Structure formats: structure tokens, C-alpha cells
Amino acid sequence: MEQDKPCYTAANYKSDQSVRWCPGCGDHAILNTLHKAMATLGVPPHMTAVISGIGCSSRLPYYMNTYGFHTIHGRAAAIATGFKVANPEMTVWQISGDGDGLAIGGNHFIHAVRRNIDINILLFNNKIYGLTKGQYSPTSARGFVSKSSPYGTTEDPFIPAELVFGARGNFFGRSIDVELQTSQEVMVAAARHKGASVVEILQNCVIFNNGIHNAITDRSVRADRTIHLRHGEKMIFGANGDKGLVRDGFLLKAVTIGQDGYTMDDVLVHDAHTPSNFLHQQLAMMDGETLPLAIGIIRDVEAITYNDGVEAQVKEVRAKKGFNTLRDMILAGETWEVK
């Protein structure tokens, strides 16, 4: 039965435009991964739409052989929402950066998540405004020095995951631009999830914020400072695979298995599908310092989507008192005849 399904390769999703990001930019890896993820999903290019706002990452739709729309700053979520409601058969991706999605577009972002519109939001987080040449973004750490904060910022950043949970999100995944396998796995899961899926990808801006994620992502420390969560598996990490996450009262704790009396039995098993977001939120908030930064699919819970809700309501109302034409509807109301 699978034979009849046309088979797509990554090349089928590539447009003929030459890619214009800076050499070494993390966006190249994310783009290639997205092409592969789409091929894995097998949704035909003509049934796929990629919608972006403004910023370096938002150039991405031009490099896709799908339907694409490079829109205006911050509004991609609202435009993608209208698109999906109008044409629910299509798979819709939204590409945003941390400035586009969380500053100027913050309102649309939280409402898209709250509404649970079935779109896949890829949030490229490089903690900087690249296209305008290096201003701090809403994810830059307090004290961050940039052209618009020469003495360091005096404000705290958003943590994207915290916003997603605050908006009652049902899917949150995270990856790193150079973690190609993880990125692909999370993108595919995000697309298969029905509802608003947010995938945060830690992306390196080689020109204006080079190495911003290095404390976590550098090869020498990555294994100890990140943990790849997989549904149904033990929460294990570390270069030797001997570290694990255990419960510590209401909080989490990283331990070395075999030390201080901790055994493998104490290590938690990841359940991405449990409706309660209590543990998911704790996992997502781990920052790579005392606890490892979580990558992979952190939360993936099914809930009714906005677009399905709209379709179902139209169907239900029409079944009960639907009219075929406007005229029928008006004639069913209060009228009088003049002969």
C-alpha cells in the first residue's frame, strides 16, 4: 500500500534560488535538514506552505520548492493561521527568528500557540538581530553587549519554552543547528503533531554573535551539558552515558549513576505524551549550567486544533440549519412580499 505513494527526495523541496546566507551561518544546516525532514514526511511540495516574517531566517521560503510567503515583520504566525484555516488540507510551516517571533511578533506567537492552530513553528534562536547588524534580541541575556546595548542590557530575556508553556502549548521540541539528526527528528515529529508545534533551534550567527551557544554546544562539552530526551527512554546523558536525571523533591537533579547510592532505577523515564506539563516545563527550563539543556521532543500531547474546531463547527451548524444559498437564508427570516 505504501508503494502507490509518490516518493520524494530532499531535492524535490529545493527551489532554484541560490542561498544567500553568510558562509558558516547556522541557517544552512537547518535548511538542509528541513528539506530532508519534508522528504521523510512525504507531503508533496504542492501541499506544503512555508511562511515567514522578516529577518535572516525568514528568507528561507525562497529556497523551498513549495508554496511560500515571505511576509512582514512579526506577522508570520497570523498569516499562517489564516492560511491554515482557509486551506486546512495543506501542511503549513512558519519560519521565525527570536526577534521576529518573540519581539514584534510576540503577541501572534502566544496566540497561535494558545489557539492550537495546526502549524509547525521553527524558531531560529541566535539571541541577536542579524539582518539589522547586531542589536540585542528578546532572548539575549541580561548584560549582553551589542550595538544597541553598548553598556550591556538592563533587561531579562524570554525563555522561548517558558512562553510556550505559558500559552498552554502542546508541542515543544528543541535542537541545535549542528545536530542534524536531532533537528530532523524533531521537525518530523512537529509536523506529525496536530496543533501548534514549536521547535526552538539554537542557531549560530557567525557574524554578529559567533559562539553564543558555545558554552553548551561546543563539542568538548556538549555531551555533558545537553540531554537528548526520547519518549519512553531513561533520561541519561554525559560523554560516558553514566549521568541521569532524578527527582529531588519537586525539582530535578543530575546524578552520576553508581555514585551517592543512585542506581539506574532512580533515573526518570521521559513521557512526552503525558497531559500534565509540570515535568515538561522543568525539563524545558534546564539551561545547561547546573542541569543539562534538553534537546529532542520535550512535550507532544494531542489536543483539538483550532482549524479542526472551525471545520467541525461549520459541519455541525450546516447539518442542523444549513442553507444552500444566501437567498435561502434571508428568506427564512422576516420578510414581506410586495406584489
Next chain:
Amino acid sequence: MLEKTNVKVLDKVVVRFSGDSGDGMQLAGNIFTNVSAGVGNQVSTFPDYPAEIRAPQGSLSGVSGFQVSVGRGVHTPGDQCDVLVAMNPAALKQNVRFLKPGGVIIVDVDSFTENDLKKAQFKTLDPIAELGLEGFQIMETPVTSMTKAALEGRGMDNKSVLKCRNIFALGVVCWLFDRDINAAKRHLNKKFAKKPAVAEANSLVLDAGYNFGHNTHASVSTYRIETEDPRPGIYTDINGNTATAWGLIMASEKSGRPLFLGSYPITPATDILHELAKRKDLGVKACQMEDEIAGVCSAIGASFAGNLAVTSTSGPGLALKSEGIGLAVIAELPLVVIDVQRGGPSTGLPTKTEQTDLMQALYGRNGESPVAVVAPASPTDCFTMAFEACRIAIEHMTPVILLSDAFIGNGSSAWRIPEADEFPAIKPNYLPSDIDKTSWKPYQRDAETLVRYWAIPGTEGLQHRLGGLEKDCVTSAISTDPANHEKMVNLRREKIARIANNIPELTVQGNADADTILVGWGGTYGHLMTATDQLCATGHDVAFAHFRYINPLPKNALEVLSRYKNIIVAELNTGMFADYLQAKIPGKTIKRINKIQGQPFLVKEIVDSVIDLTK
């Protein structure tokens, strides 16, 4: 049964219901309107409600009004009323200025308490003397106590009883105008279908009011209103906002594109969202978004996805949508933007009418960003012009701004329901079969109209990318080429200009051979037409041209206007349309009649000004 003494036969009468904003004046007015329309009267209404949601009870700022004109030759709700219903001292004080000399006042004398008189800022306990109402026929009516008496022994609480006061007043008015009391009861039963006890109580109170009028005030003149004999067909009563919503649905039917509305609540446009939210029974998808920007952006997304996409708002919302409209301009996507204008700037006069968004609609975007602009002339014309906005948007792949206003949006009149084939098919500019999909480029366009083809997402082989960056004039690839940009600017302008080939020409009413032409646009039609009739009937010959297509103008417009010695533009702003025309007719000084008070014109103002300007 009813002794008809002093019957005045009038072409039309105007009744104004006024009371506290919680007194149910809109309901009483609406029922009277519907009952009148039901016997074939032409009707035109003007709800005049306060900006405050609930101002303090009994205060001057909390007065709510509903004015209706019924009869024949009704084009406006009337400048002044024949009958004023005032439910409390504040309403009396605020509204007596709208009453014609010798008119009838029905006032609730039970409300003349010290407390209420103080709230209405009366200095004495005799408001009638204090206001000097000698020239009017005053029906001192104990509305509150009679309502209580009618409902005595029914076990209703005081609050519920008082809620029926409006219907007592309606009963008196029905008596005064010889309206069928049973028709009014049918409306009440429908309104309160889910609350039979409330319907029954109101029915009793309606009878009580009617009987009160009959029994005690036989000396007051009663009116019998001529019924109009309009074109045969099936009629309904409709307000402008509902007509707008229905016009969009008609366009959806005629174009085959599903209807999507992205909107955000804003006075006085919200009723369009309300109506379309109900119309899931016709498959309409109406989404209340998180803000005005999301309203227009969701519509742009829906348009790209292949729907007939609309966003509805008022002036402040249009300002927020500007950047989004610019995106639809450069992406060349169909989009209908409805602006039900209100008084500005800023929050301004949210519930009052104005025509002050014309310049914003024409020019309120960054860059060279032309859009089509149309404006309905009356509540029922909202249907036609909403349809036209959609037709132009879809056939010309452009945003279209529909400039309605609070006066016609809330006003209503009788409307003949169009036959199924009365409106033309709307033809989306799909890719023609003789263009090969493999060679097609997104910005390839029809040579005559300059309209690009609409490739609907989901179609195999037509994948393409749009965006807000300047595009190559054929391929739609990003282009920063200087010559290409200038070419695209001119192309977008010319594309809008050529819409003139696809809209009706301007017609002249009144005396076309006069030296003077009165010019208007949008929602002032009723007043200007009535003024034209009055001027011509009194020996002041005048021609009259009313614009519903603003950008582009009808092809013959400038030639028609140039024929006249005097061109007088009347509008509810400081002269925006006059300026717009003046730039196109440099050789002639355009005269102006302007009013910026948040209120419609009075016919008399127009008549006097035209006579003045042509002396």
C-alpha cells in the same frame, strides 16, 4: 373601534425614542421599524447611542436614542422628529432640540423625581416649564406606574417589571400611528422566544400602553402613514453592516471562492463580525483574531491560500492594518478591507459618523501603494458595494478598501432581496489553459488588465513564492534592480487605473442641465438626494452626482464634472474628496460644504449652503 380624530395624512413621520442606555430604546425603536416596514412603509433608522457602555443611570451622558423615519420617499432618518419619546428627564433635556415645532412629546412623568431631575441637571422640579416646552403637544404619561400596574400580581421582581417600560412606550406610539398591535406582539414573541414569561409580560404592557393612548389622549393628533408602492419582490428590513456581510457572502457564491473574515471587535464595525460569525450555516469562516494586525494578516494568509478574504474595522484599526495592506499590494493578492468610519482622530467619537478616513484609505501606507477604494451610498447599497469590492479585488488581484460609515452601517431601510441571477458571476483571474504550467511565472499578467494570474496553493506544479521585497516584474524573484522597481511602481499604479474599464460610469441626477452640480460620496447620499429634490422643487436647479467608486474614478467622471460652472462637494470632513477632485480638475475652483460634528448632514444645511454658494 378606534376613533380617528385629527388624522393627519403625512408622506412620512419621524419618531425618536430616547431614554437611559439601559431602557431598551433600541428594541422599542426596532420593533416599531419592523412593524412599519411590514405594512410596506419605507423606513430609515438612526440609532444614536452613547459612547459609554453604561454611563451613570439617569445622567445626560447616558442617554440613548433611536430615530426612525417611516412612510414614502424616505431616504434619511429625518432631520427633526414629529414625536419624541423621553423616558426620563435627561432624555427629555438632550432630545427636545430634535423635535419639530408643534411636535408630540411622550414623557414618563414618574421619572420626574428630585433625584433624576438633579442627575439631569435641572434646577427646578418642573422640567417642562424649565425647558419652555409651550409650543409642543405634551403627553404626560405615567409610564413606570402604569407598567407596574399592568404586571401587578404576576410575582415579578421590580427590576424585571421596570425592564418592560420601553414596551409601554412602544404601545403608546403604536396607538399614535395606528400600528397593528398584533404585529408588534409577534416581534416580541420572537425576540423573547426562549423566555415565554417575559414575552407574555411585555405583551400585556404593550396592550396597556396602547390602551392608555386610546383612553386618555384622544385629543392628540394621530397620523396615518401612506404605504409605499415599491418594485414587486420579497423585502426585508436590513441595516448597513448586515448588508455588507451579506454582500460578501453573495460575492463568495458568485466567485466560487470560500469566504474568510479575519477581524477584531471595534465600534461601529463589529456587527459585520457578529453577522459573519453566525453564517457558519453558509460555510463562512469568521475568525476573531488577537488584534487588528492579526485580522488583516490572517486575511492575507487566507487570500494566498485561495479564499475570498476580508477584514473589517473602523479608522483606528485601518491605521494598524496599513503595513499588511501594503503587503497585499506588492504580493498582488485579492483582499477586501472594510472601514466603517467613525469620528477621529485617535479614539475620537467611536459611535458617531464621519467621512474622515478617505485620505487614509487612499494614501495611508508607506511607499507608492495604490489600492482601489469604493464607498456605499446607503444601508442597502452596502450590499451592492461589498459585492463590488469583492469583484474588483478578485478580478484585479488587489486590496480594495470599502469606506462605509457609522450612519449607514447602523441605519436600516427596507431592501428587496435580489433574485438569484441579479448579480454577475465574478471571474477569478486563474491561469488560462493556453499558458503552460511549466513556463508560467508568478508575475506574468494579462496584457489588457495587467492583472497577474491567481495560482491557488494545493495545485500541483504551480508552487511559487511571494513576498514583501520588490519583485522582478515577471518571475517574482527578489529584485533590487532600479529600473525594475520603477517599472513595478508604474505597473501597480496602472493596474489600479485600469479598473475604471470594469466599473459603471458616473450618472447625473437632479437637473442635469443646471449650471451647478452638487457632488457627494459614500453615506451622505440620502441627504444630498433629498436636498437636490428640494432645491429643484423650489426653483434652484441643481445637478447631482454621487460617487461610490473613489479610486479609480468612473471613466467619465472628470469630463462630466467639467461641464458645470459650479462644482460643490459636500462631505463630512474638511474637504478630502474636494481636494482629491481639485488635483484632477486644476482649472476650476471646487466649492465645498463641510461638517465635522460626528452627525449626518441635515437636508436644510445642504439646501441653504447650495443656495448660498451659488448666489
